[in-house]
Amino acid sequence: MLLLTLRRLAQMIPTVAAVVLTIFVLFSVVPGSIASSMFDDGRGMDPQVMERKRKELGLDKPIHQRFVDYVGKLATGDLGRSFKYDVPVTQVLADRMGPSLKLTLAAMAFAIVIGIPLGFFAALKPGSLGDFGTMVAAVSGLSLPKFWLGLMLAYLFALQLKWLPSFGYGDGGLRYLILPAVTLGVSPMALFARTTRAAVLEIMNADFVRTARSKGMGEVRVVSWHVARNVLVLVLTAVGLQFGALLSQAVVVEQVFSWPGLGSLLISSINDRDIPAVQGCILVIVLFFLAINAAVDVAYSLIDPRIRYG
């Protein structure tokens, strides 16, 4: 298994390199120099000041030189200095990572714990009212704009019923996490329910399930010994894919609930034209996403012997 993990991580390297290159290219192509975006408030800038700033930021060097410098800095964990806060970007990011992780994991947990069993039960009674209802709910869940859902939930639970706080991280307690996590987790939950349902229906009609029954197994054993793992394999793909979407959507949800994570940092940095911070955020988010994908791949090969012993 260690070998597998290492191999998978090695496969990540070219992708990471490509991502770093893309981010660099994207942000170096900024029309108008980076220096001027620092002072983008409409005031004419003194050309001498601008020239000085440019030298400071190394913007006068040719592009390939800048790229080498950039990669070099990345290797040492230096993501530059935030324009706005004038501290290393890494410092700004560090504070925000914890809340982002908490939110993403909580949302995923919610989606898995509710979505998969829901899909399971819908599949066990196909065509029933419960099944139909679940599927309608699933499609709706996928069509909801998250920020709107967040607002509506906040309205209902925080303002009308006053059960939960409506925004912010507060003391880091669970109460503050619930609304954002549920808001973020609704559409993956819907997707998992649908995928699980389709997977269960497909597996329950498979030949080896018929064999299992012919052996004299009761339905409960058939499901636990034979159906469950096969369904898991099919659902795992969906789970892995959803992480990416989750990371994207977290950006919006963090805004709605003023959740102090990477996402809201990204937005405020964009609004403040704090390019190093934007670059840093995006890099971290994408790297995290790639790491999750690698982890899902490894998990996959652990569960499915066809991949392990191919």
Added chain:
Amino acid sequence: MNVGAPLLEVVDLRIDLADAGLRHAAVEGVSFSIPRGETFGLVGESGCGKSITALAVMGLLRPPLAIGAGRILLEGREIQALPQSGLKRLRGRRIAMIFQEPMTALNPLSSVGRQIAEMFVLHEGAGWRQAQDKAVEALRMVRVPSPERRAKDYPHQLSGGMRQRVMIAIALACRPALLVADEPTTALDVTVQSEIIDLMQELCAEKGTAILMISHDLGLVARMCRRVAVMYAGRLVEERAAHDVFRAPSHPYTQGLVASMPRLGARAAHGRNRLQEIKGVVPSIAAYPPGCRFHPRCGSASDVCRKVPPEQTGIEGGGTVCCYHHA
């Protein structure tokens, strides 16, 4: 010789197919019996209903198929109306089944050893460790080389013939009285086919297990079975000793089938001849002709054949046939 009550008795079985509100009788009026330890063949073309008859015996029919009428008796007890809980107790223990496609019939995520071991855990109350050991013995019994290593393999790592051996090991693990084999060799190479058939016959003879062999392969059934039943379009048309069916077929359909078998050495003996065929095609379930279902393709069809379906009548030498113009 086997005496006493037959092991399996199927009486006037009807299987219905529900199709958008309508119900068609996919299989109708099928009756046969299998004594203890006997090898019995059920032969017919694709779509004649032989596989679903086998599934009905096991109680494995799923919607839209269901048993519509008739009785199935196992060791004298009626089982066609048993709830799943009752059927569960019989399956694996008194009756077992092996299927046509060994690749898809085994759980791809579970080692073959474990899938065999399940039988011992389910039916003999064995612990897993003990069951795994017994599974290795079972693999040895079906002549899988290096059974200890093989037991840890997954289905996709084995060849088709090996997988079918695993299926046989599973089916015979708890010494059932009846083994239902649904075209077990159709998906295998010809060379492997006879190995598997020989294995089945040997093991079943040893344990006294009767075999209900479903096949479309006449040659196979002729070699293997003592008695043979021929099905056509959901009905049983002839049921006799294997030897008699092939030497002197009585129903026009069987006659056509036997005549159409190419014989080794026939060309040398009789010169080049066209392969015989039965004209026409098998009717679909929704469009079974009235009267005898074979009449549109039968050379001897007469008026009564077209209107009234024939009954199963006894024939000299033992057995039944379903025809007004049987030989």
Added chain:
Amino acid sequence: MRLRVNLVMGGALFALAVGAAVLAPLIATHHPFLDANLMNSELPPGSEYLLGTDKQGRDIYSRIVWGAQISLMVGVVSQLINTVIGTMLGLTGGYWGGKWDDFVSGLTNLMLSIPSLIFALAIIAVLGRGLMSLLIALGLTNWSFTCRIARASALSLKSQGYVQAAKTLGYSDMRIMLTQLLPNMVGPIIVIGTLGMGGAILAEAALSFLGLGVQPPWPSWGSMLSDARDAIITGQVWIPLFPGLAIFFTVLGLNLLGDGLRDVLDPQSKVRSA
């Protein structure tokens, strides 16, 4: 049975949205932003202002109806760009193979490694706010699925007999791709395009909500919601409720339509509803 329900309901909802967009000048009761009257701000739904007014006294109903034009336009255009890019890349990559295919595959993998909304945000960060940036950002970040499908189709189809025949007849590559291969991929591409449009509308709404999409004073359903954040606290729930419902029903319509089309055009796909 269920698939027809999908098609009908989805089609109806989407048609409703399109209808509202197209007929906006006729069915709006007020101007979306020039009729702002601070005296009338934050009124609940009533006879004059069908769905109430927002903080700046603008009629919500009219803004929703005009917003349909913008949101739908962005959704359609960006998805169209995505489909064209994805199809072209996938088709040529699969058909020509070799280094070009390696490049296309690599590019697709790269795109799939970066969550699309994040990428869109990055592009907007660089290009600045505005409608143009929005269309570029959305149009350049969502073509990967289409590309994969087109490429897989091209790969499997290019060894078909009729394609080989066309080649020996001297058909140019372009002609083969357009006349032989493309028609066979149309089904799944339409399905992904429809579902993608729903995604594009959600993305546009999200970006506008964040202030990075359609800029004021033009109404976009998303930006209407960002104006409404404070309204929740003071209890004027209608201000965010109706724009949100508009997004929801439009996207729901597209999702149902896409599902229905998938059942009809691409029956082998795994996620079946029946």
